[in-house]
Amino acid sequence: MGLQAVVERNEDGIATALDILTQAYGDRVERGQALREQHGHTTTWLRNQPPDAVIFPKSTEEVQDIVRICATHRVPIIAFGTGTSLEGHVNAPAGGISLDFSQMDAILEVHAEDMDVVIQPGVTRKALNAHLRDTGLFFPIDPGADASLGGMAATRASGTCAVRYGTMKDSVLALKAVLPSGEIVKTAARARKTSAGYDLTRLMIGSEGTLGIITELTLKLQGIPEATSAATCSFPSLEAACNAVITSFQYGLPVARIELLNALQVKACNAYSKLSLPEAPLLLLEFHGSESGVTEQAEIFGEIAGELGGTGYTFTTREEDRNKLWQARHDAYWAALQLRPGAQGISTDVCVPLSRLAECVTATEAKLAELGITAPIVGHVGDGNFHTLLLVDMSDPAEIAKAEGYVGWLAELAISMDGTCTGEHGIGQGKAKYLERELGAGAVGMMAAIKRGIDPDNIMNPGKILLPAAGLA
Structure with missing residues (x-):
């Protein structure tokens, strides 16, 4: 069910490559059915399409070796972080090898004075922020799930803090990737800006593993704010809540997070997280800045909300209260399932x-x-x-x-x-x-041309983003 790209399976190539890879990597090549299905996991109605094997690389050089073997025998390669993507990204429609990056989870360099960090792709956002805590810095991109940062870059993830801090495209300064040919490329230096050639970093961000395998990331960090306040406000309608958001930005209010929950989701969160919020459209906000600044921002928003019918407005700077509210927001998926x-x-x-x-x-x-x-x-x-x-x-x-x-x-x-x-x-x-309906045939054709130029044998995560009509192998 659902639309899935048809990609030809190369039985002989897969068998030969697996023999070579097993000799080279031994028990790090896993073929168990349950593990393979986990690595073809998809939280849509698309059917599970497991790879033929899962390999756990430990370095860029090992990824390079695996890619060269697969390229020689035209075997598909699918990168796997934590499996939290939602549109069948890790499915293997033509079989092949899933590269699980859970063992490439090292934080390689922290440059606190430059406010950046160099990591391997298997590092998760929570692990990174735990490591950074004593530096006074943090990584702000928060998609909710404790996703791997390599996967977050590959899908151009964002989340609750994007309104102030941007998305992954704004936070990745440079990356290292293994191309389908097996060549290792570095897309940029650590400088905060550059005009040197094509923007290869952002070409790779959001490419969903179809152009290469990300093996190292240089990420921009932010200073932990002096003070934080969180607020909630109920509204008589979704329209009123949305208009409060628009008015706040027109006013120039520097909101760090602003989340909408409709009445049904509030009901679910109340039951699951033991809250007592009014079961009406709700805005959940967060403000970052100085002690006086966050209080002022919260008070201004309260005035805006009141003019648009907002009720029950409250805000707090107490960490335990803020954490309880945001944990409820992050648990919204599990809360909704109970409905x-x-x-x-x-x-x-x-x-x-x-x-x-x-x-x-x-x-x-x-x-x-x-x-x-x-x-x-x-x-x-x-x-x-x-x-x-x-x-x-x-x-x-x-x-x-x-x-x-x-x-x-x-x-x-x-x-x-x-x-x-x-x-x-x-x-x-x-x-x-x-995709074509949104961007037009010309843009999709340009994407297909880039894909063919970099990956002529279509071994990097085939069947994703571009349909067979795009003329891929």
């Missing part, structure tokens, strides 16, 4: 210009009600980005088809508003059919 026990949660996201946000979110909630789909809404609304989590009975083909139809409707709605079919989840397999 329909036994159902699978299928998450999808879109992003629209801020001026169209209220219209898009309101239409989305109405469409879900019309279709009878249980699907709470959350959003990083400071960026115009929001998510719906569809609770689907995966044993019911009619229900799956209805849910898939809704995802298509939402993607088309966002595109019609000059938005995107995915603000942060990526294209993978699940949204490949919307």
Whole structure:
């Protein structure tokens, strides 16, 4: 079910490469069925497509060796971080090798005076911030899941702090990658800006492992703010909540985080996280700065919210209170699953210009009600980005088809508003059919030309982003 690119399987090449790789890497080449299925995991209705083996490299040089062997025998290679991607990114439609980077998790260099860090791709965002705590610095990109930073770069991830600190494209200064040929490339130096040639760093960011394998990252860090305050405010409608967001930015309020939860999601969070928030559209905010600054920012937002019908506005600088609220937001997925026990949660996201946000979110909630789909809404609304989590009975083909139809409707709605079919989840397999509709044939053709030029045998994560009609091998 769902649209998946058809990619030819190379049986003889896979068998030969596996024999060579097993001789070279021994028990780090795993072929167990359960492990392979875990590495083809996909939290969509796309069927699981496991690789033929999983290998655990420990260095850039080992990745280079594995890629050269696979390239010689035209065997697909799929990079795997922690498996938290949402659009079939780690599926192996033509089989091949999954490279699991869990053993490449070293923090190589911390340059506190330059506010940057050099890491291997298997480092997770929580592990990095724990390591940095005593330096007074932190890495702000927070997609919710404790994802690997290599995977976050490959999918151009963002999250709750993107409204102030940007996304992965803004936080990666340079990277090292192994190309399909086996060549190792460095895309930039540690300098904060450069005009030297093509921007290869950002070419690799968001390429979803289709152009090469990221083996090292240089990341920009931020100073831990002197003070932080968190606030909550309920609204009579989704439109009023979205208008409060728009007004805040027009006012120039430097919000660090601003999250929207619709009434259904608030209900789920109350039950799961033992909160007592009003079951109405809710904004959850965070302000960073000086002690007086965060208080002033919170008070200004309170005035804006009040003018738009906001009620129950509260803010706090107490760390334990802030952590409880944000933990509830990060647990929203698990909370939502309790609304329909036994159902699978299928998450999808879109992003629209801020001026169209209220219209898009309101239409989305109405469409879900019309279709009878249980699907709470959350959003990083400071960026115009929001998510719906569809609770689907995966044993019911009619229900799956209805849910898939809704995802298509939402993607088309966002595109019609000059938005995107995915603000942060990526294209993978699940949204490949919307890419040309969003960007046009010329842009997709240019992507295909880049892919063919770098990966003529289509061994790097084949079947993702670009459909077979793009003319790939």
